[in-house]
Amino acid sequence: MALWLTLCAAPALAQIASDPTPLKFQNAAEERRFHDLAAELRCVMCQNQSLADSNAMIAYDLRAEVLQLMRQGKSDAEIKAFLAQRYGDFVLYKPRVESKTWLLWFGPALLLAIGGFAVYRIVRSRSAGAPVSRDDDQEW
Structure with a gap:
């Protein structure tokens, strides 16, 4: 013990x-x-x-x-x-900006640009595909 x-x-x-x-x-x-x-x-x-x-x-x-x-x-x-x-x-x-560190330095901006482009395409395709109905009787 x-x-x-x-x-x-x-x-x-x-x-x-x-x-x-x-x-x-x-x-x-x-x-x-x-x-x-x-x-x-x-x-x-x-x-x-x-x-x-x-x-x-x-x-x-x-x-x-x-x-x-x-x-x-x-x-x-x-x-x-x-x-x-x-x-x-x-x-x-x-780290230094070299060919092997490009993704480290520019990867976040590239992902942001790809994401922004994807959001733009989705919003544009949805707004172009469905016509907006004007129903004045409907309350929001």
């Missing part, structure tokens, strides 16, 4: 993982650039959180790597290209 109670209480003693080594910035400009860049990148594990918001361990590693690349003198575009090459375009919140 004591063993059972100990095993049941173990999850209550668990702690949320925290960043073992908080990042140290050299100045406010570096910190601002880092946070702007981290907000534009997606956590590869969480998939719906930015790199800045994620608490996954890989996000800690990626944030440290981004800071290291910044200190090596890489531009934001070079850092994004490096991470996209390594993890795929998924890591970018705003």
